Amino acid sequence: MQSVNPVLPERGFAVERLLPPRQAVIAFLSRVNVAPPSVERIPFDEALGRVLAEPILADDDYPAAPRSAMDGFAVRCEATPGTFEIAGDVAMGAAPARTIEGSAAWRIPTGGVLPAGADAVVPIEDARVTGSGFTIGAPLIAGENVVERGADMRRGEIVIGARRRIRAAEIGVLAALGVTSVPVYRRPTIAVFSSGDELVDPTRRPEPGEVRDSNRHAVAASLRAMGALPRHYPTLRDEAEEFESSLVAALDECDAVVVTGGSSVGERDRLPHAVANVAEPGVIVHGLRVKPGKPTLLGARGNKPILGLPGNPTSALLVLEAVASPIVAALVGAPFTPATLRAKLAEPARSRGDWTWYVPVSLRDDGELPLARPLPLRSFSVSLTARADGYIVMDERDEAWPAGTIVTVHRYIGA
Numbered sequence: 001m002q003s004v005n006p007v008l009p010e011r012g013f014a015v016e017r018l019l020p021p022r023q024a025v026i027a028f029l030s031r032v033n034v035a036p037p038s039v040e041r042i043p044f045d046e047a048l049g050r051v052l053a054e055p056i057l058a059d060d061d062y063p064a065a066p067r068s069a070m071d072g073f074a075v076r077c078e079a080t081p082g083t084f085e086i087a088g089d090v091a092m093g094a095a096p097a098r099t100i101e102g103s104a105a106w107r108i109p110t111g112g113v114l115p116a117g118a119d120a121v122v123p124i125e126d127a128r129v130t131g132s133g134f135t136i137g138a139p140l141i142a143g144e145n146v147v148e149r150g151a152d153m154r155r156g157e158i159v160i161g162a163r164r165r166i167r168a169a170e171i172g173v174l175a176a177l178g179v180t181s182v183p184v185y186r187r188p189t190i191a192v193f194s195s196g197d198e199l200v201d202p203t204r205r206p207e208p209g210e211v212r213d214s215n216r217h218a219v220a221a222s223l224r225a226m227g228a229l230p231r232h233y234p235t236l237r238d239e240a241e242e243f244e245s246s247l248v249a250a251l252d253e254c255d256a257v258v259v260t261g262g263s264s265v266g267e268r269d270r271l272p273h274a275v276a277n278v279a280e281p282g283v284i285v286h287g288l289r290v291k292p293g294k295p296t297l298l299g300a301r302g303n304k305p306i307l308g309l310p311g312n313p314t315s316a317l318l319v320l321e322a323v324a325s326p327i328v329a330a331l332v333g334a335p336f337t338p339a340t341l342r343a344k345l346a347e348p349a350r351s352r353g354d355w356t357w358y359v360p361v362s363l364r365d366d367g368e369l370p371l372a373r374p375l376p377l378r379s380f381s382v383s384l385t386a387r388a389d390g391y392i393v394m395d396e397r398d399e400a401w402p403a404g405t406i407v408t409v410h411r412y413i414g415a
Contacts, residue, residue: 029327034330035330047166048171051163052183056173064149067113073108114146122134190328213235222321247274263308295308305327314378314381314385345404362388363390
């Protein structure tokens with residue numbers, strides 16, 4: 001299978017062949033069958049954030065019997081309006097043993113099971129209580145102030161669909177249904193590499209020409225927020241003989257590989273050729289019509305994605321979250337949609353025609369809509385994404401937005 005834009009190191013990037021990021025991801029997913037890993041069963045109270053692998057069906061009607069929606073009196077609606085004798089009290093957690101007849105009524109709390117024969121509830125505030133009875137002056141209809149059997153869930157109904165990320169609300173439903181063991185997709189393990197001779201561990205003080213390796217930790221944190229399990233691997237050195245064998249070992253052990261750095265077309269950018277040499281189909285997309293992030297690589301070995309991110313810190317994190325997240329989501333088994341909000345540009349924003357730009361912005365409260373201030377786009381910056389509250393997307397046709405333009409701000413994953 002041919003790649004979309006083959007590596008042409010002697011020419012650099014063929015700009016006319018570069019795809020916008022959205023088209024590149026579509027091209028990749030149409031060529032690589034990315035699927036979630038195997039299914040495992042876990043206790044329901046450990047399932048928060050996991051992705052459901054099978055639909056959850058109601059095992060019965062919920063509620064299983066008509067219940068009162070109000071504190072009041074259970075009655076037969078055909079006896080209203082009129083005067084009623086209070087014949088008993090409905091206890092919570094028990095079904096009444098007697099049947100209501102004539103103008104008898106039972107005192108009932110919210111959630112109490114209606115006695116047989118009752119089909120409506122008189123709210124306590126609508127009843128004129130006198131001694132052991134009460135009077136109601138208006139007629140009721142059947143079902144008034146009553147939660148009918150099965151009003152919440154019906155036996156056999158799909159209550160939680162497959163491929164849904166489990167939140168607190170789903171945990172409550174699982175508990176209500178008695179589903180204490182939940183089938184979920186195993187979280188994909190994704191190898192995380194950094195590439196470059198200049199990188200040192202964050203525990204070390206860099207010498208001149210060296211930098212602490214921040215990319216791998218930012219990328220790993222973002223992958224974890226998406227629902228994956230990042231696994232750190234030793235840094236890929238530019239001249240190391242084991243560059244390719246390290247990629248192969250990681251692909252054997254993990255469900256995907258992410259590499260920051262080494263993905264461009266310079267002499268020391270080894271990743272494109274390494275992927276082409278050790279993987280099939282290999283390189284699918286190399287280079288995007290996007291800023292920041294032009295030297296992005298999308299490849300695969302079989303159905304295992306290989307994501308080559310730029311080495312610049314701002315570019316690496318933005319490309320992972322804004323471009324590659326649908327690929328990670330396919331591995332996880334559920335769409336991952338970052339939070340967005342509407343804002344108003346505090347200053348003009350500009351991009352390059354025919355390119356997609358991701359512009360970091362800071363936010364400031366300003367009445368109904370927050371103000372979004374575009375920040376200078378410096379790909380080399382480690383602190384830029386931490387200073388920003390999110391980013392805006394300027395597509396190929398969006399060369400200039402004046403101040404006051406209403407925009408969608410994408411929040412960083414895990415924010």
